[in-house]
Structures are given as structure tokens and as C-alpha cells.
Amino acid sequence: MISLFTVTDSRFCPQSNKIPPKSAKKSLPIVNFRGYPIIIEHLLENQHAQLTDGLKAILYSKEPDISLENLFQIVDNLNDTEHRERLFQLLTDVIEGYLNNEKFALLNKSRDGVVFCHLLALWRSYSQKVIIIKNVYIKYDRCCQNGLKYNAVQMVCTELFKNIIILEQTLKNRIVSQLLLTINESRQGNVLDKNEIDTIISILLQMDIYKDVFENRYLLESKNYFLEQSVLVKSKSVEEFLKQTNKCISTEARREYLPEESNEKVLKIIYEEMVANNLDYILDKGFESLMDSSHTDVLAILYDLCKNVPHGVEIIADHFQKYILLKCTTIVVRTTEKSMIQEIIEFKDKLEAVIATSFGENRLFSELLRTVFTKVINTKGCEPAQNLAKYLDSKLRSKYLNENALENILKKVMVIFRYIQEKDVFEAYYRKDLARRLIFGKSTSQDEERSVISKLKVECGEYFTAKMEGMFRDVNVSRDINADFKQYLSNVHPNLAHSDISVMVLTNSFWTSSTGNHQLVVPADLLRYQSIFRKYYCFTHNGRKLDWQSNLAHCIVRASFANSVKELQVSLFQTIVLLLFNDHDTLTTSRIQELTKIDPSELKIVLRSLSWGKTKILIKDFDENAIAPTDSFTFNRNFSDKLFRIKINQLQMKESIEEQKVTEKNILVDRQFQMDAAIVRILKRKRIISHNELVAEVYNVMNLPVAPQDLKKRIELLIDREYIKRDSDNTAMYTYIA
Secondary structure, three states, rough: OOOOOOOOOOHOOOOOOOOOOOOOOOEEOOOOOOOOOOOOOHHHHHHHHHHHHHHHHOOOOOOOOOHHHHHHHHHHHHHHOOHHHHHHHHHHHHHHHHHHHHHHHHHOOOOOOOOOOHHHHHHHHHHHHHHHHHHHHHHHHHHHOOOOOOOHHHHHHHHHHHHHHHHHHHHHHHHHHHHHHHHHHHOOOOOOOOOOOOHHHHHHHOOOOOOHHHHHHHHHHHHHHHHHHHHHHHHOOOOHHHHHHHHHHHHHOOOOHHHOHHHHHHHHHHHHHHHHHHHHHHHHHHHHHHHHHHHHHHHHHHHHHHOOOOHHHHHHHHHHHHHHHHHHHHHHHHHOOHHHHHHHHHHHHHHHHHHOOOOOOHHHHHHHHHHHHHHHHHHHHOOOHHHHHHHHHHHHHOOOOOOOHHHHHHHHHHHHHHHHHOHHHHHHHHHHHHHHHHHHHHHOOOHHHHHHHHHHHHHOOOHHHHHHHHHHHHHHHHHHHHHHHHHHHHOOOOHHHHOOOOOOOOOOOOOOOOOOOOOOOOOHHHHHHHHHHHHHHHHHHOOOOOOOHHHEEEEEEEEEOOOOEEEEEEHHHHHHHHHOOOOEEEHHHHHHHHOOOOHHHHHHHHHHHHHOOOOOOEEEEOOOOOOOOEEEEEEEEOOOOOEEEEEEEOOOOOOOOOHHHHHHHHHHHHHHHHHHHHHHHHHHOOOOOHHHHHHHHHHHHHHOOOHHHHHOOOOOOHHHHHOOOEOOOOOOOOEEEO
């Protein structure tokens, strides 16, 4: 006995009943640990036998001969360095024997291939028994080292189940086959027991044999299955195949009982076998029809599938580009002038909707749309620019569009305008149409007119819209001039003050110039008003010159018919012709031309407008399309209409071929000035430059389809005018003359 320390306490002093003095001390002995009990050999064998019987009773669900507490005590007694190995071997032997018996039973029960229910019943029962055994061996678990503490028994039990039951070749094949069969049935639409499969997969994962036992074969079977499914693309429509593929992906991604890693590998197989290997065939067979029918939902599926395929988005973008090129070329080449812009806008809206709803607003597709539209539209030269101006003119004249609808149209028109290279052509034709709208009061909204100009100003700068803004200033100034002129008539010519006359004074440099018909025989009353206004205007605006544009004038004429009196809204030319019938009942074409001095081609248009259609104010002797000099016209006294004021179609408002040629000529002149300015600016910056470099720079600066021969002529002209000169040593080089 070894005394390790002493304790002082008066209560433990046995020598006297008296209270011991404070200095009295007593030693408290502490005995060494007694160690493990000495086990006699015959007792050891007896305990081994008891433990073996007890473990077998637990495994075979029998009542053990001794209590679990005694089994625990036996393990505790044998848990020393000398007997621990034997203790472990005993446990291993008993479990191996049990599992081998169960293996044979399981093989017999699963001969029909149905192994899950029997295997799961065994596993659940075995797991409960392992918990009991683990509690019996808890002292053994606590003494284990190398990471096995508290878990050695569990691990050995699991390992034995894996090696004896799961990895047994026949059972393994049956387990894997039933798993594959069940998953394949689910792919066919059958309902499966997810809990059962989930437990089997969990067992394989817990034993770390999932990949070797099941996953490799599962992936191989999946590849074969989806390879067979991909063959169906040629027997089904593209829409059906894409929807089926998307359904497969959705189904495989939701297999919660399989590890996420396995699902991702299966999805990769689907994308490879069903999408990547058939992508060209799918796009060649069905992309155009999907785009034509605007199946945005199916196109969205196609795009989502292509995103997960190497270079898939680039491939679908290539087909998208070819589709735009084909359809846009068809619209530009084959459609009429009136419908071209409307169809381009509708087609573009359709493509933008597809990009937004199906292609995830991918900028690649938006850029392709812009590039192809720009290329195709400009293949028709100046025609798209001219048609765009006419289209915008028709919308700004329309009475059936509210402000919101018109503003929406303007936004779309401005997008098309950005695609057009020949913006100067658009400006020339739009300005001409704007002039007609302002002069004849055909514009739906002045605010929208100004909105267009502000948008053009943002796109092309102040110089581009300077003339248009000047036109609006002229209209406003003319309104003030007319108010002052009416006041002038009241003061100077009170007898004429009641007349409703309005004059628009237009700056020649802003408006489309045209030569007035100076030989026209104008009615005396109108000539008097012209003379008075000329005198008034020249007095208030010294140094100005007025040139009357008779082809742009219009009048309100009161006509008396047999049954009623009507007001006719007509042009000045129509007015002059109608006034002749105050003094004549019938007139021939040649006689009318002689009395009015109207140009013969213009006169035919005027007579046609008065004698054809619903408003036949004049009756032609022969109902033929052509108008001959000998044709006779008579005033239609029996004309009737439910309206009091009737508008006669003013055909002179429509652009003639001659006017179009003049416009084109003016555009070419403006381009020559632009080329001259560009060449001089480039040489002023470079000082010296070669011919090829100069040509390339001019094309980059102007961004207009300039013919090389035209550019060469402008260079020669600038040399003659001594803005630039050729280098004396190298004629292919140009030098700027300061």
C-alpha cells in the first residue's frame, strides 16, 4: 500500500474522544488500480462459448441464455490486450456464419429476379441487431485506435454484409438488374417506389461501392437507351423530338434518389447523344419552320439545349443568321414599294420577340440581326431609304392612329433608319413629303412631326435637320404674316377683308424648289389678291422676291348643281378648269389647254381627277381611260353627294417621275459636295497621302455607296481647282495645298 498524500481532519481521529488538537494529522491511504481480473483458462473457454451463443441468439432473433448485461460483462472481462484479438475474431466468425446462411436464403427467395423486398427486410433486421451487438461490444469499441474508436463493430458488420451479401456475384447482378429495370420503367412513364430504390442506393453509397457496382453500368445502359431515343428524331417532327428531349432532361434531373453527380453524368449523355449528335439535322430540318410559325416555346427549348452543347449557341446563331438573310432578302427583293417597310418592321418585331422570349436576349443574336438587316437593306441602293420616307409620310398622314401608336411606329422606323446607309436619300424624300404635309395641312400631329425631327437630329446631327426646322419656322412666320395681311386688308382694302385668303411664304433654300407655271391663266380676282399681297410683302420685307408656286395652291370652290349647292376642295389647276364652265357648257381638251395654258401632261391629270371616280364633276363624252385632245367635257349638273364639302383627289400632290428625277439629281449634287469636303478634310489632316489610302478614308468617312469613278472625278476636279495636287515624283500621291 502506498500513501500518496495525507488529509487533516479532526473527525477521523480514533485515539481519543476528545477533540484533537489542530496540529493532529491522519494519513488517508489510496490503493493502486487492481487491474484486469486474472482469467483461468477453463473459465475463458466457458465465457467464449457463452458470448458465441449470446451473439447467435441476437442474430437469429432468439432469447439468449444469459442476459445482455452479462454478455456486456464478458466482453468487458475479455477486453484486454491479450484477449482483444480473440474477442474480435469471435464476433467476425459469428456474423460471417449468420450472413452466409442468410445469403443462401436470399438467393433462393430472389430466383424470380425480385430481390429488393427481401434484401431490404434483411438489411433492416440486420441493422437493428448490429445496434444491439454494438452496445454489447461498447467497451471494445472504446479501446480501438486509428480512427476506429466507437465505430469498429459497426464497420466490421457493414463490411461483412457488403462482402458476403452485396458483392456476391449473383445477388449483385440481381440488385443491379432490378435497379436498371425499375429506372427504365420510370423512363417509360411507370410509377416506381422511390423509397425502396432510395434505400438500396443509400446502402451502396454507405458501403462505398455505388460507383463500381451500379453507376458505371447505369451510365452505360443510359447511353444505349438515349442513343436509341435519338434515332427517333428522323421519325418525329422536330417540335415533338425537342419536347421529348426536354422532358427526358427534366425527368433525369429530378431523380432525387440518385446522387447529383450521377444525374449530371446522365444529363451529359443526353446532351451528347440526343442533342449534339443530331443538332445539324434538327436545325436543317426544323429551324426555319419553327421560326416561320413563331413557336417561341419550342425555340426556347432548342436554345436551352444548345447552351449545354459545345459550340451549340454558335451553331444555332449561324442558322439564325442564314434564316434572317433568306427572309429579309425575299422581303427587300420581291415585295412592292408600299409594303416593303411594313414587312421589314413586322419581320424585325418577330425576330426581336424570338430573341427576347426564346434566346434569353443574347446579344450575339441581336448583333446578327442588326448586321444582316444592314447588309440586305442596303443591297437595293436608295430604294429602301425612299420607301422608308414614304412609309413614314403615310403614317404621319393617317387619321386612324393615336399618339401612342404613332410614337411606337416612329421608334420602329428610327431603328430601320439606322440600318440605312443612304440617309441623304431619306432626308431628301422625307423633306419633300414634309413640305406637302405642311402646305396642304395633311399632318396628323405637329407634335409628332417635331418628334421625328428631334429623333433625326439625335441620330445625324443638327445639319441633317436644319432645313426641316427651317420649314417649321416658315410655317409659323407665315401664320403671323397672314394675320398682319388680314389687318392690312381691313385698313387699306376693306372691301376685300371678308375674303378668306392664306399665303405661305417659304424660304427657297429650305423647301423643295420647283418652277412656277408663269404662263398659267389665273382668274382675275386671284391675280388681284396676288398683286396686293406682293405689294404688302415687299414693302414689309425689303429686298425679297416672291415666286408663286401655282402647283401647290388649293382652293374652296362653291358649285351649284341641280339639286343642291356644294363646296369643292380642289387644287388651283382644278379651280381654273372648273371656272371655265361658268361661260361654256362643253369644252374639248385642246380648248381647255388653250384657255388655261396648263401644261398638257398636267392638264390630263386634272381632267382625269374631275371626270373619273366617285366625284364626277365633269362628264367625258367617251368613257375611256385615255384623254385625247378632241375629247369633250360637260359640267355634271346632276351630281349629288351626301357631304356638303367634297374633297376632289388632288393628283398633283403625288410625286411625278420628273420630280423624282430632280430629287435624285439634287441628291447626287449634295453627295458631290460631301465628297469634296471629305477629300479636303482628309488631306488637310494627312498633308500627303496615296490614292488608295485616300479612297479608303473617304469610304470610311462618308459611309455612302460612292462609285470609284465618281470619286476619281471629284479628285481631278479638286486638283483643277488647286485644293490638292499630285506629287511631282509619284503621281499616285496627293499633297494638300495650304
